[in-house]
Amino acid sequence: MRIIRDYKYVNKADRGASAAIGNFDGVHLGHQSVIDIARSAAPDAPLGIVTFEPHPREFFAPEAPPFRLTSSDTRAHRLEKLGVERLYELPFNATLSGLTPRAFAQDVIADGLGLAHVVIGADFCFGKGRAGTAQDLKAFGAEMGFGVTIAPLIQNGDAQVSSTSIRNALSEGRPRDAAAMLGHWHRIDGPVIGGDQRGRDLGFPTANMSLDGLHPPKFGVYAVLVDVLEGPHKGSYHGAASVGVRPMFGINKANIETFLFDFSGDLYGTELSVALVDFLRPEENYDSIEALVAQIDKDCAQCRAILSAL
Ligand SMILES: Cc1cc2nc3c(=O)[nH]c(=O)nc-3n(C[C@H](O)[C@H](O)[C@H](O)COP(=O)(O)O)c2cc1C
Numbered sequence: 001m002r003i004i005r006d007y008k009y010v011n012k013a014d015r016g017a018s019a020a021i022g023n024f025d026g027v028h029l030g031h032q033s034v035i036d037i038a039r040s041a042a043p044d045a046p047l048g049i050v051t052f053e054p055h056p057r058e059f060f061a062p063e064a065p066p067f068r069l070t071s072s073d074t075r076a077h078r079l080e081k082l083g084v085e086r087l088y089e090l091p092f093n094a095t096l097s098g099l100t101p102r103a104f105a106q107d108v109i110a111d112g113l114g115l116a117h118v119v120i121g122a123d124f125c126f127g128k129g130r131a132g133t134a135q136d137l138k139a140f141g142a143e144m145g146f147g148v149t150i151a152p153l154i155q156n157g158d159a160q161v162s163s164t165s166i167r168n169a170l171s172e173g174r175p176r177d178a179a180a181m182l183g184h185w186h187r188i189d190g191p192v193i194g195g196d197q198r199g200r201d202l203g204f205p206t207a208n209m210s211l212d213g214l215h216p217p218k219f220g221v222y223a224v225l226v227d228v229l230e231g232p233h234k235g236s237y238h239g240a241a242s243v244g245v246r247p248m249f250g251i252n253k254a255n256i257e258t259f260l261f262d263f264s265g266d267l268y269g270t271e272l273s274v275a276l277v278d279f280l281r282p283e284e285n286y287d288s289i290e291a292l293v294a295q296i297d298k299d300c301a302q303c304r305a306i307l308s309a310l
């Protein structure tokens with residue numbers, strides 16, 4: 001997969017793609033569907049994605065709390081695994097956000113990227129003030145010489161699958177509902193960072209990961225599937241993770257701390273992928289360390305039962 005960031009200078013080999021357009025946060029079932037449609041609309045063309053960096057919401061409200069389901073790197077990785085060959089990751093700035101719908105269609109899609117075909121969901125809006133609709137894009141395509149397919153919206157029960165409803169499910173401690181809309185478990189990916197070394201004294205050493213820049217799931221304890229992606233311990237494990245600020249030990253920066261079952265070894269600096277399966281309970285401030293340890297014992301037994309039944 002090639003990543004192209006400047007829509008004004010695109011090589012011949014990177015033009016003529018069939019591409020889906022949008023933010024693709026999480027790469028959920030709706031996103032997967034528009035990608036499949038882009039693939040079958042022009043099977044001989046390179047399969048592309050047009051997306052934005054930063055996410056438009058980050059550009060318009062830089063002080064707002066983090067909301068992304070994945071980093072841009074993870075998004076790129078997931079798109080590549082789905083067969084995407086060209087990732088047009090356009091810098092979202094004052095110039096791009098100020099383009100009218102017509103200018104976006106002409107300057108970016110037709111002249112800049114030279115797309116042969118474009119796929120968007122029926123609810124897609126684009127251009128300054130989100131003024132352009134999917135139907136408008138279809139009309140521009142007919143005029144400017146690119147094909148447009150408007151994809152039907154994928155539902156989850158009565159509700160439309162969207163990045164927003166996945167965020168809501170995670171905020172409410174419903175990781176299985178998030179997974180049903182994603183088509184895969186919600187995962188937190190990244191390197192293991194240093195902690196306070198307290199976990200090993202408690203009898204539960206944890207692999208700690210940052211949540212910086214990411215939508216925080218509901219704080220509390222989760223049954224998790226852990227992939228150690230590299231190094232001597234590479235492999236898949238079951239575990240119990242605590243997401244939050246650790247109220248027993250003062251107010252800390254929110255992170256995710258994972259105890260891997262039947263594991264011993266050093267994971268500092270190693271890339272992990274932690275999948276949230278079930279929410280067990282909120283974070284608590286217990287009266288004593290003994291009470292916390294007794295509760296973690298129970299959490300682990302419950303997590304083992306949940307995970308071995310998958
Ligand atoms: C399964 C599990 C449940 C936990 N539950 C709580 C909790 O309810 N309250 C809390 O303050 N910390 C909880 N913790 C977090 C521990 O406080 C944390 O792992 C410990 O502070 C170790 O920190 P360190 O890795 O920075 O050394 C839990 C940890 C695990 C693995």
Ligand SMILES: Nc1ncnc2c1ncn2[C@@H]1O[C@H](COP(=O)(O)OP(=O)(O)OP(=O)(O)O)[C@@H](O)[C@H]1O
Nearest residue numbers: 021022023024030120121124153154161162163164
């Ligand atoms: N449920 C869906 N079914 C079909 N297409 C979808 C669905 N959800 C989004 N799309 C389309 O996929 C592309 C990327 O979607 P995008 O990430 O911008 O929206 P989203 O998932 O609805 O996110 P948000 O909730 O943040 O608006 C767009 O063309 C969009 O219309």
